[in-house]
Amino acid sequence: MNIKKHIPNSITLLNLFCGCIAIVFVTKLDFEMAFYMVCLGIFFDFFDGFFARLFKVSGPLGLQLDSLADMVTSGVVPGYIMFYMLSNSQHEISSSPLLPFLGFIITLGSCYRLAVFNIDTRQTNSFIGLPTPANALFILSLPLVLKYSDSLIVLEILTNQWILIVITLFSAFILNAEIPLFSLKIKKFNLKDNALQIVFLCFSFLLLFFFQYLGIPLVIIGYVLLSIVSNVFKLDEKKNR
Structure with a gap:
């Protein structure tokens, strides 16, 4: 019996186990522990x-x-989180008990993205569309930002139904958008080939250090924007050749 071949799949199942535990914590409204369990699952x-x-x-x-x-871990849990946030948001659109279920659009978008990823040969060294773990961290950070922020502006933003619906729809869109995003994997140990990754990691560290939970959505947004800027520069280089 080759034990080695079972080790990666066992680790994958630990990811699933963490996702299941995170769902339990969401039902108990313990979003902090849910966040940490998702982080462990992503690990x-x-x-x-x-x-x-x-x-x-x-x-x-x-x-x-x-x-x-x-x-x-990265599909059901963030959808459930958005369901809760919409359930407790200010009724700008509707007080219908059905509206919070729109939060699971994130789950549907994640499912579609994962299915496409399995058959898309273009995503071996980079990503097209936001990876589901990054999207999950973005969504799971929102209730924590809301909990620990003293800003009235943040409170108004993250309890507004319109904004939460926009975040939900944008989340499903960016997961499946035809936008190339750079990979964080370091395959060649030299500064030139990893300059973008190093800049991003330093940028992320500073945001997390100064803004704590608020730094998480800022890091994800920065990742997308930096990838877009990088794509523009690559296009310019090709045109100038």
Whole structure:
């Protein structure tokens, strides 16, 4: 029995387990623990692929398990969070009990993105559209920003139904948008090939250090914007050749 081939899939299942626990914490309105469980799940999500490559046991089963685990941790959980936020938002649009269910549009967008990722050969070294873990961190940070921020502007923004619906729709869009986003994987150990990643990591560290939970959505937004700027420069370089 080859134990090595089961290690990556076991790590993937730990990701799924973390997602299940996060759902339980959301039902208890403990968004902080839900956030940390999703973070732990994303940690496992990174290392299952790492060990699959290390042990040379990558295969279709691992690919499918990975997406199914991400569907819960980075799909169901953020949708549930947005459901809660819409349930407790100011009634700018409607007080209908059905409106909060629109939060699960994030889950639907995540599901579609994961299915496309499995068959899209363009996303081996970079991403097209925002990865589901990054989107999950963005959404899960919102109730924590709301909880720990003293700003009335933040309070008004994150309790406004219109804004929450826009965030929900934009989240589903950016997951599946045809926007190339750079990968954070460092494959060549030299400054030139990793300059973008290093700039982003330093930028992220500063935002998280100074803004704590508020820094998380700022980091995700910065990731998308930096990727777009990088794409523009690459297009200019091609035109000038």
